[in-house]
């Protein structure tokens with residue numbers, strides 16, 4: 001199996017790892033990205049097409065030129081706090097932008113669509129672990145926009161036969177184990193890269209946001225999955241669709257939760273010294289604990305999906321990436 005695959009947002013963190021996984025599986029990843037967040041240097045495994053997901057004419061040109069067999073759609077906005085302050089931006093990008101890409105797929109007869117969704121669609125559920133039957137109840141515009149997007153996908157399937165796999169990510173973290181790419185954003189809010197940069201002295205001490213949660217050590221619990229495992233899941237989702245599989249909505253997590261403190265302990269083990277940290281209030285909108293039941297995805301894609309996702313490996317690959325000469329150059333480049 002092969003052919004071109006349009007990867008919107010392919011210059012971003014998860015998108016670029018997915019491009020590497022696609023290339024390894026024999027596909028040609030065509031990155032379509034406006035570089036508002038993504039990095040040109042992260043596009044290494046196929047052609048790059050500069051463009052915005054709202055630009056229908058440009059999308060048509062790119063689809064005409066590359067004749068894709070499917071689409072991986074990563075292009076989106078994904079910061080909870082920003083979504084609360086600027087919901088218009090979030091619904092326009094994450095819902096209207098999606099419709100624009102889907103309509104080009106319809107016109108070009110592309111019927112395999114892999115979508116980046118999120119565990120934020122669940123809100124703050126009382127029961128853990130979370131399986132796909134847990135009723136969605138987003139608590140911020142980001143989660144709401146992704147839930148709406150899932151509804152759009154279901155309706156497009158029913159009406160037009162455009163099949164999708166929506167992958168509800170838990171916490172993506174880590175970096176390419178071969179050190180070729182990794183996480184790098186101008187505005188960084190995520191625990192693992194901030195902790196590693198704090199260890200390296202590149203950023204101030206990490207702020208432990210909330211020590212009064214109803215969790216064993218008082219800090220918030222998340223399900224961390226290695227970005228390369230996540231990337232591989234996209235390839236398997238695409239194969240599922242290309243071999244005639246039905247639309248699915250699937251959790252992508254490991255099924256094991258770690259607290260903020262446990263993540264910082266893992267970083268300290270890797271570095272051989274403690275992470276500089278300080279106490280801080282809870283971050284608005286953060287649920288106390290999110291842990292996936294990953295059974296459905298593992299049944300469809302195989303249990304080896306979590307092979308790179310031990311916490312120590314996640315932190316170790318992030319540590320190696322953020323201590324590379326290349327990272328040092330790109331960190332200070334912008």
Ligand code: UDP
Pocket residue numbers: 171189190191192194206207208209210220221222260283286
């Ligand atoms: N967190 C923290 N300090 C930070 C960044 C994050 O204590 O500087 C906590 C955050 O409250 C959450 C966990 O780390 O409980 C993971 O946050 P992240 O932003 O990485 O992912 P999220 O779960 O928000 O998608």
